[in-house]
Every structure is written in C-alpha cells, then in structure tokens.
Amino acid sequence: xxxxxxxxxxxxxxxxxxxxxxxxxxxxxxxxxxxxxxxxxxxxxxxxxxxxxxxxxxxxxxxxxxxxxxxxxxxxxxxxxxxxxxxxxxxxxxxxxxxxxxxxxxxxxxxxxxxxxxxxxxxxxxxxxxxxxxxxxxxxxxxxxxxxxxxxxxxxxxxxxxxxxxxxxxxxxxxxxxxxxxxxxxxxxxxxxxxxxxxxxxxxxxxxxxxxxxxxxxxxxxxxxxxxxxxxxxxxxxxxxxxxxxxxxxxxxxxxxxxxxxxxxxxxxxxxxxxxxxxxxxxxxxxxxxxxxxxxxxxxxxxxxxxxxxxxxxxxxxxxxxxxxxxxxxxxxxxxxxxxxxxxxxxxxxxxxxxxxxxxxxxxxxxxxxxxxxxxxxxxxxxxxxxxxxxxxxxxxxxxxxxxxxxxxxx
Amino acid sequence: xxxxxxxxxxxxxxxxxxxxxxxxxxxxxxxxxxxxxxxxxxxxxxxxxxxxxxxxxxxxxxxxxxxxxxxxxxxxxxxxxxxxxxxxxxxxxxxxxxxxxxxxxxxxxxxxxxxxxxxxxxxxxxxxxxxxxxxxxxxxxxxxxxxxxxxxxxxxxxxxxxxxxxxxxxxxxxxxxxxxxxxxxxxxxxxxxxxxxxxxxxxxxxxxxxxxxxxxxxxxxxxxxxxxxxxxxxxxxxxxxxxxxxxxxxxxxxxxxxxxxxxxxxxxxxxxxxxxxxxxxxxxxxxxxxxxxxxxxxxxxxx
Numbered sequence: 001x002x003x004x005x006x007x008x009x010x011x012x013x014x015x016x017x018x019x020x021x022x023x024x025x026x027x028x029x030x031x032x033x034x035x036x037x038x039x040x041x042x043x044x045x046x047x048x049x050x051x052x053x054x055x056x057x058x059x060x061x062x063x064x065x066x067x068x069x070x071x072x073x074x075x076x077x078x079x080x081x082x083x084x085x086x087x088x089x090x091x092x093x094x095x096x097x098x099x100x101x102x103x104x105x106x107x108x109x110x111x112x113x114x115x116x117x118x119x120x121x122x123x124x125x126x127x128x129x130x131x132x133x134x135x136x137x138x139x140x141x142x143x144x145x146x147x148x149x150x151x152x153x154x155x156x157x158x159x160x161x162x163x164x165x166x167x168x169x170x171x172x173x174x175x176x177x178x179x180x181x182x183x184x185x186x187x188x189x190x191x192x193x194x195x196x197x198x199x200x201x202x203x204x205x206x207x208x209x210x211x212x213x214x215x216x217x218x219x220x221x222x223x224x225x226x227x228x229x230x231x232x233x234x235x236x237x238x239x240x241x242x243x244x245x246x247x248x249x250x251x252x253x254x255x256x257x258x259x260x261x262x263x264x265x266x267x268x269x270x271x272x273x274x275x276x277x278x279x280x281x282x283x284x285x286x287x288x289x290x291x292x293x294x295x296x297x298x299x300x301x302x303x304x305x306x307x308x309x310x311x312x313x314x315x316x317x318x319x320x321x322x323x324x325x326x327x328x329x330x331x332x333x334x335x336x337x338x339x340x341x342x343x344x345x346x347x348x349x350x351x352x353x354x355x356x357x358x359x360x361x362x363x364x365x366x367x368x369x370x371x372x373x374x375x376x377x378x379x380x381x382x383x384x385x386x387x388x389x390x391x392x393x394x395x396x397x398x399x400x401x402x403x404x405x406x407x408x409x410x411x
Numbered sequence: 412x413x414x415x416x417x418x419x420x421x422x423x424x425x426x427x428x429x430x431x432x433x434x435x436x437x438x439x440x441x442x443x444x445x446x447x448x449x450x451x452x453x454x455x456x457x458x459x460x461x462x463x464x465x466x467x468x469x470x471x472x473x474x475x476x477x478x479x480x481x482x483x484x485x486x487x488x489x490x491x492x493x494x495x496x497x498x499x500x501x502x503x504x505x506x507x508x509x510x511x512x513x514x515x516x517x518x519x520x521x522x523x524x525x526x527x528x529x530x531x532x533x534x535x536x537x538x539x540x541x542x543x544x545x546x547x548x549x550x551x552x553x554x555x556x557x558x559x560x561x562x563x564x565x566x567x568x569x570x571x572x573x574x575x576x577x578x579x580x581x582x583x584x585x586x587x588x589x590x591x592x593x594x595x596x597x598x599x600x601x602x603x604x605x606x607x608x609x610x611x612x613x614x615x616x617x618x619x620x621x622x623x624x625x626x627x628x629x630x631x632x633x634x635x636x637x638x639x640x641x642x643x644x645x646x647x648x649x650x651x652x653x654x655x656x657x658x659x660x661x662x663x664x665x666x667x668x669x670x671x672x673x674x675x676x677x678x679x680x681x682x683x684x685x686x687x688x689x690x691x692x693x694x695x696x697x698x699x700x701x702x703x704x705x706x707x708x709x710x711x712x713x714x
Binding site (some may be wrong): 039073079080084086087105108109110111196197198240241242244245254306321375378382385386387391408 | 430466467468470471472473516555556557570572573575617656659660661662663664675678680
C-alpha cells in the first residue's frame, strides 16, 4: 500500500511537470484572441521617453476594439540579449522596436521576419529617407520599417558664447578655436560622450566622417586628421578629460549646469533641457564641417518577430503607427524626427528644424558594416581613449583599431 | 568497540534502512533539481559551448557544431585575452591585499571592548550588505572629475576614472571597501578563538605587543586567514558589476577584467563561443586554487 501510494504520487508529480511543460510551449494560436506583444526600450509609461509610445499604442488599441497590445519595456542594455534568449526559446514578441544598426544582426540571425512582400503591397518605402530605409535592408530584403529618426547637432549656450564673443562654429577648425576660447575656470568649451564602448564612438565617428574618412578604413590620412584634432582638444582641456567616462546623459548634464559651453548630442535632450533647465538659454547649430558635415543617425526600426503567431496583426500595428497623421503629433512629444519625408512638422520649432536639416546628411553603417557595428565602434572608442590619454600616438591607436576592425569584418 | 549482531537481524534492519532512505531521498529531490537547473546545468552548458561554434545564429537555431579546442586556441593566441587575464590578476591581487589588511586592522580594532562597539560594527557591515549597484555608483560619483566629493575635498580636478592607473586603484578600493567588513567578521571570529591565556603567558615572559601579534596572533590566525583570502579571491576574481558600473572596463581597456571581457564578447560582439572560453577560465582558476588550499589545509591538520 505504502509503495503504491508513493508511486501514484510520483506519477502525479511527473504529470504535473509535463503539464507545466505543455503550457510553456504555447501552441495555441494567438491570432484568435487578437493579442499582440510589442517590446521596446524607450521607457516605462511613467517616463518622458516611454509615455508617448504607450499613448500612441493606446490610440491603436481604441481604434481596434478586437485587439489588445501588450507593450513591454526592456532597458536598452538588456534588450538585444533578451531578444536573443527569447528567440532561442521561440517566444519572440510580435513586434520589436529594435536599434536601426542592430537590424542587420537580428535579420541575419533569423530573429526578425522578411517583410518584403508586405512592403511591396504597402508601397510606401519611397516615403522614407534613404539612409533610414537602408538600415532595414539585408541582401536586398527588408527586415523592418523605420519608426523614428534622430540626428546629432551642436547645442550651444547663447549667453556663454556671447560673453566670449564667439559665433557657433561652422567648421571644425573654428570649433577648435571656439572651444578653446570658451574654456575658462571650471568650464570647458565642448562636452561629448567618450565612454568605453559603442556609445562613446559617436563623436569620433562624426569627426572622422567630417574629415572624409570611411569608418571601415580609419587608418588613413583622413581618419588621423579627425582623431588627432579630438585628442588635441582633450589634451588642451577644451574638451574635458572626464568626457572619456561620460555617457550622453553625463554630457547633457555638463551642458545643462553651465559646465560646458557647447555639446554634441542628439535631439533626445531637447525637451528634457527645456523642462529641467528652463532658465538655460541655448540653441542648436548644424555640425561643423570639414570636408563633409555628416551626422550620426540614431534610429529604431519596427520589426516582426520570427516566431510571431500573428504576423498580420503585427503588420497592421506597424503600418498604423507609421501613419503621417499619427507621427505628426507623436514625434514632437517624443523629441524625435520623422524617418519619412511626408510628415508635416506643424510644431514650428526652430530647434527641430535644425535637427531635421541635419538629418539630410545622416550617416549609418552600410550593409557590410552594420552586423559588426557595435564591435567596430568599440574599437574606435578605444582609439580615442588611447590617443587622448597619451598612452599611444594617434597613428598607433588607429593602426591598432584598424587591425581590430579588419579582424571583426573578416568573420 | 565490536558489536556482534545476529546475521538475520542485520538483514532485516538493512532492508528497513534502505526503504526509509528511499523516502528520505525523495525530500532531497526539489533541492537537487533546483541546484541542477540553476547551477549545474548552466555551468555544464557553458563548458560545452566553449567547445562549439556558437554565434548569434546558432543561439537562435539551438544547433551548434563541435569545433574541439578551436575556441581555446583562438583565445589563448590573443593578446587581448592575456591582457584581460593579467588585469584580472592585478585587480584581484590588489583587492585581496587591501581587503585583508583593512579587514585585519578592523578585526583587531573591534576585538577590544569599548562602548558602542556593536553598533559601530553593525554599521560597518552595511558596506558589505549594500547592493553593488548602489555602492559602485556612489563610488563613481565620489570620484567624478568635475563634481566628485573627493576632488572637492582635495581641491584638485583629477579624473580618477578617466586615466588607466587611477581607474585601477579606484576599482580596487571600491571592491575592497565592500569586502573588508566580510573579512573583518571572519578574522574577528578567528581572533576570538585564540585563548587569552597565551597572551597572558607571553606578557609574563616579557613579550611586547608587536611580538605578541607576530608570534601568537598571526600564526594562530593562519587557517582563518587562508580561508578569508581564498573566499575573497574567488568573489573578487569573478566580480563583474563593480568594474562594469564604474568604468565599463575602461579607460582604454585598463580595467577590462575577465568577466567584463567575456561580457563584451558575448553581448556586444555576439561571440558566445569564445566568451564561454573566458567564463570557463573564470571557473577553472578558483577551482585550481581551492584544490591547493584544501591540500595545504590537510597537510596542516596532519602536521
């Protein structure tokens, strides 16, 4: 009797385990219930960067009574890793809002679906800026729809520039002189983010592009000219040595509390500066030029998860979100620019106009570079770090970076 | 002492013993499953992955080719790997040294009786209890070049985390700061185990404080000290959060310890296979050290 009871219990236990496993499988077609999942890294509903998206999705929810969208916020640092793990578990979201430069990686790994046929029927691909659209392309196939775009430009403190009798610089040579003039007791001329890793590579990339360098061939006269100047400005103190430990938020704080007269940053901080530092008098200018004045494109694409059970629903959500009429009111609140050229900006905001103009000259890694963008950018930041701290000459730093880049791209 | 038990009784008692054991072992099942799934399986999976060709596509498909020792050959042939290994050793060595010295000093201090001792000791333990995210960020703020408290106090403008040498010192101090209270507790327990009569006898023989410390405290504290050093080494060697939060491995890779190096390989570069090699090394080094430790401990017991 005793043994039998134990046996029954054991079998019952096994059955329970099996039941749990079956539930985890989720074979049930989700389309029936009209439920969609959307993963993003903008923020939670209470944050200024997250709320606009939740509001926009709620509008969609209200417009489609038979559908509910479950929006999930995953912080940026964990986002790609979570997507990967979910892909391995075959539990990807229906829609994922992914980094534009990560799209190629996600596509080649089979994490997001080919949208070619749907896009063909939709026929709106020509409405998008070329650089934005290019980030969705891998081997002639389309793996996402650009959601928003963002560009980098120069923020400057009007008061400080006036006091020093300095005009917003239009060339990099002017930038160096201006930054030097603006550097005074306890204040630096220009704030940038130069932190370890990809984030700190944005300004070196902008500077090298301006010199006419190509980002996969940085060990060149152009690459050297670009990096040399940044390192020189850091050594001279016109850019704080602390920039090597700052992320973009830190650079913004330096500018916001008057510790830096200028900063190179994205449009993300426009509303934040206005709200948090209403007394600060500032404006934005186009990036200084050398041979070119290209900005770094910062953007996200909407993609459909490879294991989505409701791709039609997902596509409906994506195309609804991209309607010019919706973007028109969403983008200014979100501090982002349109990735398509048929969205009227009725905000009449001169600052937004500068960013929009800057966006016309946006750079994004090409198809060859995109899957390794994070790696290449890490190597570039290391070159800035080495040359700025004086642990290597610009020449040697770029040689080392080039070797690492070649190594990354070869695989 | 020998007890003779009739053969028959021995048999029956053995069978009941076995049956009872079977039931008792059942209660172990949840714990074994838990440890198996959360510790052993990932550990084994990681080691297996270090012998496979695993990139982002293989993670998704779940199918990876075995490549033998290729990943190890790749990593062992890379100067970055050895640089990171060396940085790990410097960081760990520095942290263990500072932790031990500070922990011993604190333990000696708290070994004496004085009013408020318990309260003070409990407050010190806070450093150890504090989540690393909090302590690492506090250190980052304290050491900030422009608005950091340290610069304000010293009247300097040094970017502690922006230069390779000072960044290493900073992460070592921050780690030692949080580990020292833990070392103190262990060493304090060791100190309390030393009989007071030894010191009394030494005093009668005319030994001074330094002689007492060198001839009695240090030798008798050796087993506890070894344990402290080993535990501290293991937890420091695998530290990721303090370093990552304070410097992200920078500047210019100066504080890129092995766990940070592995993290970058895996989650920035999506090279899971070679990252697994790095994390396997993170496992191997402490295990080898522990073996030496237990061997020396056994020798001491035999002696």
